[in-house]
Amino acid sequence: xxxxxxxxxxxxxxxxxxxxxxxxxxxxxxxxxxxxxxxxxxxxxxxxxxxxxxxxxxxxxxxxxxxxxxxxxxxxxxxxxxxxxxxxxxxxxxxxxxxxxxxxxxxxxxxxxxxxxxxxxxxxxxxxxxxxxxxxxxxxxxxxxxxxxxxxxxxxxxxxxxxxxxxxxxxxxxxxxxxxxxxxxxxxxxxxxxxxxxxxxxxxxxxxxxxxxxxxxxxxxxxxxxxxxxxxxxxxxxxxxxxxxxxxxxxxxxxxxxxxxxxxxxxxxxxxxxxxxxxxxxxxxxxxxxxxxxxxxxxxxxxxxxxxxxxxxxxxxxxxxxxxxxxxxxxxxxxxxxxxxxxxxxxxxxxxxxxxxxxxxxxxxxxxxxx
Amino acid sequence: xxxxxxxxxxxxxxxxxxxxxxxxxxxxxxxxxxxxxxxxxxxxxxxxxxxxxxxxxxxxxxxxxxxxxxxxxxxxxxxxxxxxxxxxxxxxxxxxxxxxxxxxxxxxxxxxxxxxxxxxxxxxxxxxxxxxxxxxxxxxxxxxxxxxxxxxxxxxxxxxxxxxxxxxxxxxxxxxxxxxxxxxxxxxxxxxxxxxxxxxxxxxxxxxxxxxxxxxxxxxxxxxxxxxxxxxxxxxxxxxxxxxxxxxxxxxxxxxxxxxxxxxxxxxxxxxxxxxxxxxxxxxxxxxxxxxxxxxxxxxxxxxxxxxxxxxxxxxxxxxxxxxxxxxxxxxxxxxxxxxxxxxxxxxxxxxxxxxxxxxxxxxxxxxxxx
Numbered sequence: 001x002x003x004x005x006x007x008x009x010x011x012x013x014x015x016x017x018x019x020x021x022x023x024x025x026x027x028x029x030x031x032x033x034x035x036x037x038x039x040x041x042x043x044x045x046x047x048x049x050x051x052x053x054x055x056x057x058x059x060x061x062x063x064x065x066x067x068x069x070x071x072x073x074x075x076x077x078x079x080x081x082x083x084x085x086x087x088x089x090x091x092x093x094x095x096x097x098x099x100x101x102x103x104x105x106x107x108x109x110x111x112x113x114x115x116x117x118x119x120x121x122x123x124x125x126x127x128x129x130x131x132x133x134x135x136x137x138x139x140x141x142x143x144x145x146x147x148x149x150x151x152x153x154x155x156x157x158x159x160x161x162x163x164x165x166x167x168x169x170x171x172x173x174x175x176x177x178x179x180x181x182x183x184x185x186x187x188x189x190x191x192x193x194x195x196x197x198x199x200x201x202x203x204x205x206x207x208x209x210x211x212x213x214x215x216x217x218x219x220x221x222x223x224x225x226x227x228x229x230x231x232x233x234x235x236x237x238x239x240x241x242x243x244x245x246x247x248x249x250x251x252x253x254x255x256x257x258x259x260x261x262x263x264x265x266x267x268x269x270x271x272x273x274x275x276x277x278x279x280x281x282x283x284x285x286x287x288x289x290x291x292x293x294x295x296x297x298x299x300x301x302x303x304x305x306x307x308x309x310x311x312x313x314x315x316x317x318x319x320x321x322x323x324x325x326x327x328x329x330x331x332x333x334x335x336x337x338x339x340x341x342x343x344x345x346x347x348x349x350x351x352x353x354x355x356x357x358x359x360x361x362x363x364x365x366x367x368x369x370x371x
Numbered sequence: 372x373x374x375x376x377x378x379x380x381x382x383x384x385x386x387x388x389x390x391x392x393x394x395x396x397x398x399x400x401x402x403x404x405x406x407x408x409x410x411x412x413x414x415x416x417x418x419x420x421x422x423x424x425x426x427x428x429x430x431x432x433x434x435x436x437x438x439x440x441x442x443x444x445x446x447x448x449x450x451x452x453x454x455x456x457x458x459x460x461x462x463x464x465x466x467x468x469x470x471x472x473x474x475x476x477x478x479x480x481x482x483x484x485x486x487x488x489x490x491x492x493x494x495x496x497x498x499x500x501x502x503x504x505x506x507x508x509x510x511x512x513x514x515x516x517x518x519x520x521x522x523x524x525x526x527x528x529x530x531x532x533x534x535x536x537x538x539x540x541x542x543x544x545x546x547x548x549x550x551x552x553x554x555x556x557x558x559x560x561x562x563x564x565x566x567x568x569x570x571x572x573x574x575x576x577x578x579x580x581x582x583x584x585x586x587x588x589x590x591x592x593x594x595x596x597x598x599x600x601x602x603x604x605x606x607x608x609x610x611x612x613x614x615x616x617x618x619x620x621x622x623x624x625x626x627x628x629x630x631x632x633x634x635x636x637x638x639x640x641x642x643x644x645x646x647x648x649x650x651x652x653x654x655x656x657x658x659x660x661x662x663x664x665x666x667x668x669x670x671x672x673x674x675x676x677x678x679x680x681x682x683x684x685x686x687x688x689x690x691x692x693x694x695x696x697x698x699x700x701x702x703x704x705x706x707x708x709x710x711x712x713x714x715x716x717x718x719x720x721x722x723x724x725x726x727x728x729x730x731x732x733x734x735x736x737x738x739x740x741x742x
Contacts, residue, residue, distance in 0.1 A: 129591065139739035141677055149590055180587065191581050192592040196599045199570060201654035202631050208657035210562050216551065218661065219520055220500065221563040224602040228567045230703065231595040232658040233673070236651035240644055251639040258632040260573050261625055268622040273611055280607035283572035286579035287603040290589060302604070306512055312693025314702070315686055322683025331685075331702055332601065368510040 006164030008172035009033060009068030013093075015060055015082050017048030020098050020130060021073030022140035025052040027173035030142045038063035048137040064089035069169050071126075072097040076241045080108035087119045094162040096126040100189065101245035102153045102182040110157065117157060124166045125153035125182055128175055146174035153182035190249045195257055197239055198250070200231035223332060223343075300329055301353040303367040305344045305360060317344070320363035326356045377535030379543035380404060380439030384464075386431055386453050388419030391469050391501060392444030393511035396423040398544040401513045409434035419508040435460040440540050442497075443468040447612045451479035458490045465533040467497040471560065472616035473524045473553040481528065488528060495537045496524035496553055499546055517545035524553035557617050561624045565617055568610055569625060571602035594703060594714075671700055672724040674738040676715045676731060688715070691734035697727045 011034040014021045021037065028035045029052060037054040039045040049056045057063035060082060064070050070086040072079050076099045083105070086095045099105055102125045109115065109123050128150045150170045154163045167177045207225070211217045243250055267275040288300065307313045321328055330347035346367075348356045353369070360367040382405040385392045392408065399406045400423060408425040410416040420427045428434035431453060435441050441457040443450050447470045454476070457466045470476055473496045480486065480494050499521045521541045525534045538548045578596070582588050614621055638646040659671065678684045692699055701718035717738075719727045724740070731738040 129593070136739070139675055139677070139737070141737075143677065143679075151591075178587070178590065184585070185591075188581070188585055188588045188591050191578055192588055192596045195577075196574065196596050198632070198635050199574065200595070200599060201651050202635060203567065203570065203628070204654040204658045204661075205650055206566075206628055206631055207562055208653065210559070211657075214555070214559055216549070217559045217563055219549065220522075220556075220559050221661070222500070224571070224605075225563045225567050226661065226701070227598045227601045228571060229654075229658050229661065230598045232651075232654040234595075234651075234655070236648055236655055239651055240648045243639065243647060244642060244644055247639040247642060251636045254632055254636040254639070257574070257577055258629045258636070260577055261569070261629040261632070264569050264573060265622045265625040265629070268614065268618040268625070271615060271618060273615055276614060277607055277611045279576055280572050280603075280605075280610055282579065283575040283600075283603040284605070284607055286582075287575045287600050290575075290592070290597065290600065304510055306510065306514065308514075312690070314699055315690035315693045318689055319683070319686035322686045328685055330597070366510070368507070 006161070006168040008168045009094075009165060011036070011065075011067045012169065013037070013057075013063040013065070013067035013070040013086070014054065015039075015063055015070060015072045015086060016074035016078075017045055017052075017054070017137055018073060019136060019139050019144075020128065021071065022048045022052050022054075022137035023130065023142060023144045024071050024073065024098075024173070025054040026140060027142040027145050029053055031172040033172075036063045036065060036067060044137060048140070051137055051140060060085045061089040064093050066090075067093055069093065069165060070095045072099075075238070076101055076105075076245045079105050080112070083109055083123055084112055084115060087115065087122060092122075094122050094124065094165045096124045096152075096166050098127055099125075099245070100127065100193075100242045101186055102127065102151075103186045103249075104245045106153065106155055106182050110155070121157050121159040122162050124158055124162050125155075126166065126170070127151045127153075127185070128170075142173070148175050149178045150175040151178050151180050151185055153180055153185055155182065186246050186249050187253075190246055190253045194243055194246055194250045195253050197231050197234065198243070198254060199257070200229055201234075201239075204229040204232035227332070300347050301350050301356075301369060303346045303348065303353070303356060303360065303369055305346060305365045305367050307344050307365070314344075316363055317346075317360065317365060320359040320365075321346075321348075321356060324355045324359040326352045326359055377532070377539040379539045380465075380536060382407070382436075382438045383540065384408070384428075384434040384436070384438035384441040384457070385425065385444060386410075386434055386441060386457060387444035387446075387449075388416055388423075388425070388508055389444060390507060390510050390515075391499065392442065393419040393423050393425075393508035394501065394513060394515045395442050395444065395469075395544070396425040397511060398513040398516050400424055402543040404543075407434045407436060407438060415508060419511070422508055422511060431456045432460040435464050437461075438464055440465045440467065440536060443470075446609065447472055447476075447616045450476050451483070454480055454494055455483055455486060458486065458493060463493075465493050465495065465536045467495045467523075467537050469498055470496075470616070471498065471564075471613045472557055473498065473522075474557045474620075475616045477524065477526055477553050481526070492528055492530040493533045495529055495533050496526075497537065497541070498522045498524075498556070499541075513544070519546050520549045521546040522549050522551050522556055524551055524556055526553065557620050558624075561617055561620045565614055565621045566624050566628055568602050568605065569614070569621070570628070571600055572605075572610075575600040575603035594716075598703070671718050672721050672727075672740060674717045674719065674724070674727060674731065674740055676717060676736045676738050678715050678736070685715075687734055688717075688731065688736060691730040691736075692717075692719075692727060695726045695730040697723045697730055 012028045014025050014037040017037045017039040025035045035054040038057040072082045079099045130144045332345040383399045385396050385408040388408045388410040396406045406425040409428040443453045450470045501515045703716040
């Protein structure tokens, strides 16, 4: 689908200079590209210019100017209009975006009045898997994109040359292009991203209503509850936009998941221990195989370590691990509910478990292998 | 309800010398009590004896001997029978347990044939909130119980003198007794512990089935998905027992939670942005208020820090925090899905955010305040 001779662009535009937009600007500059940015918020644009050295434009049209590729990095609801303005601003620019939801964006651009097929064919939906959904330019860095998978969702009407240009550009940032159908992308993120967000917020709201009636409920909540509800601290307006942009797909997955919970309820009411055990036993190896990084997937070990509640104890522990070249893949702090020390769950690659245990023992900890 | 003149026992028995049982043995020894232990698994009993210095008994009856309090620390299904044996072994011993579910235990003891009211009145249900559900004696420590809330669930038929003795004993361990009705306890843990376990395992199983069809799905899973599914790595047989022991209550909460998810689905299908935003906005402050420790509840800040993927980086970061006496309340590692660095979410008390930011900046990190 891509042209083998595609080369990275010499000039790019960034429309929306938040965290991802400014990171793209930094990655583009690092790759020797000329970068022009625009943001509707003058203060955000100024800050992005200071941080990334990008040239600040006065409008979307100015930003696109002579750019070969324009990245639309606005919040999800604003993407289609901004992308259409970019396409209209130049007869040759290739436009991509970084929105968390792809189908609705592509549909609007394909169906927009006054947009001919040729213009629409220059749009390539995209999404770098760069972790954070945060909005400000402050956390931006080229390294955020370095090594990240970057989903691209060209459709049947997308120009192969446009796909080639965006692919070469993304590769110049150090990211790994991953071609995926837009609808398939949206269904997969509905399962592993949008559904978890809803479950987390709904569980927190569910328990909070309970707390209103039963003040002791949170005293009984341990580390597991905190894990499940951590996502509930995400920015509400951002998630409202993402969930609405993918609402039909998310609603379908939510219905299937609620039905799965309903069948667990039936197992409980029937006191069907075998079915219940089957569910727990199916889930456990799947979770253990989901390592912090794909490199160590299939082989991680969790070590439980009790720690005193003291500033600096984590430094001693991680210093001991570092001295033996053990990489900590994941780490969970399980405080005693009323302080006075706690427990740490340290995840390491299975191949490093002996070195990790030795390092911990030498530093005076008593690790217990959990899984 | 407790006798004001109750004093801690001079001798205790521990039936079931796993993690909690051995921790109780250690705490009892530290408080100057004579401790006798028994476990059906001779190797576990030997290991507990080595670790805690407890006297190993040949049977439940031998262990109870002259003990004033016997703690039943077996898996949940074995508690009623073990407790009844302890009650029968001595006409004066007070018996308590540490099972995760309370109503079903109390009901069996109260309703058991051949047990008179006097014997049953010497049983006081209990549960230390000591974090781990792990089974082996290896991770045991008296400090696991130090400062922990310890739920006690006396019923109308429980002897006030027995409650007084157990309370004094638990206080001698350094724990904080928390009186609670058994049914209320079981309903609250259904919400904050049993429901989260089911949701986590069900979500992991749900996504794993998807992965079977769509191998890319886990490439799109970020840190949030890992948080929600961490509990799915728990020991299946242990949770099967806990969930079944509280099955009617858990089934009811599960039904209510599935209905809550159903109403989110309705919001999505109706594209009701206000309702969706309302849910997300209700959940967020509740989660932010749920700090790692109650001491800092109501005031925590999350700092996002990008880190290189290098052994030892965590030591540098936590060392810098420790040097400025900043206590890390929680920490989440968000790896880039394909390595090459990652992002850390560091939670600190709101009052320490300036010191934390300064410490991080001095160590060469660029923290971004998230919430």
